[in-house]
Amino acid sequence: MGKGGKRKYHVARGDSKRFKGAVTSAVYQSCSRGVLISHDRTKENHCRNDAFRLFNYFADQWYGEENTNEDAKEEVKEEKDEFVDIEAALKAEMQVSRNFNKAVTRRFTSQKSGCNNIVFIQFNGLPDCPSVFIQKLLKTVEANKGDSNMPEGRALLRLHPVDKACKAMKEEIEKAVTEFVPQQLNKLADDMHCDVTKQYHVAYKCRNNGNLGMHLVTEAIVDVLREESPDWKWNCRSNDVMILIDIICATCSISVVNGYSDLKRFNLREIRTSDIPKEEKTKCNIKTEEKGEPQNAAQETVQTEKTEENVLAKEEPQKSAESVQTDAEKAEANVQSGEDAAVEANVQTEETKEDVPTEVKDNLQKTPEAENTEAEVETEQKEEVENKAVAN
DSSP: OOTTSOOOOOOOOSOOSSSSOEEEEEEOOTTOOEEEEEOOTTOHHHHHHHHHHHHHHHHHHHHOOOOOHHHHHHHHHHHHHHOOSHHHHHHHHHHHHHHHHHHHOOSEEEEEOSSTTEEEEEEOSOSSOHHHHHHHHHHHHHHTTTOSSSOOOTTOOBEEEESEEEESSHHHHHHHHHHHHHHHHHHHHHHHTTOSOOEEEEEEEEESOOSOOHHHHHHHHHHHHHHHOTTOEEOTTOOSEEEEEEEETTEEEEEEEEOTTTTGGGBHHHHHHTTOOHHHHTTTTOOOSSTTSOTHHHHHHHHHHHHHHHHHHHHHHHHHHHHHHHHHHHHHHHHHHHHHHHHHHHHHHHHHHHHSOHHHHHHHHOOHHHHHHHHHHHHHHHHHHHHHHHHO
């Protein structure tokens, strides 16, 4: 019981049989090589377990199965039985224990990243660098979305590989970029066979560090690459070739990847749920009810529904355009009929004006002001006549 009266539940780590991996107390530092994985809040353990399942699934397919503890223990027993002398047995036991520790090291081990909602997985003994492994993994996941045997990895969000790491200082970053980035860009140019324009962009992310800024780091990288690889140009609108810079606390990780925008910015959840209807997103990796039905049948039905929707969407604008044309023609006809009627009315009024006599026209042209002035003149004349009569 704690001070507040709440129970504290402690979970044993590293001994779980749900995944093949090792949870160590090591801290993410400048000598680490692996993957930075972002996850939802309070989902760190789920993210770590899903990462071990997914990575081991593909590593076993591509590189073969890794050594287990049982195989190492059998080797220890066999080598112990060969020796009878005590000194030789002790030396042999020491040598076997060293080999045992080497054999026990897992391909993937987790380290403390020093940041919330981030898990770091260390790569040990893989023939490919982390960026190649992650790109290959994401492409296979995108190609085989309906495979029910493949681990889902629901707790994984964004996977950023860490090929090169250094201290989070401007001078150290410039040094690491000069040693690592030009070689990777040359490899990408050879793979692309110069079909794509040589442009790159810098994706910068900083966590728990206030000493560096995005503009400071990007300008330093651009200045270095302008001298080391002048064929490549920086373009802020290019999302194909990306130089990933992730700064966490006092460590800066660097990696160069290709197809960053095509792979949904390396977001595994978006790759799994893309091009799937809303109804099927919740049932993403559920097996079909009928065992004999192929897995691609659901994809074919979805494609047919999409084609029908596209056809309807194309027909609706045509109908609307035709209705707009008919409405416009009707409006033009109404306008023309109104203009003709107005012209005829003007002609009739002109004819009627010509037939009216001049006296009537003069009377029609008189205004009320003119009539008032005439009445005043008549009254004045009458008053003058009356005044003359009175005077006589």
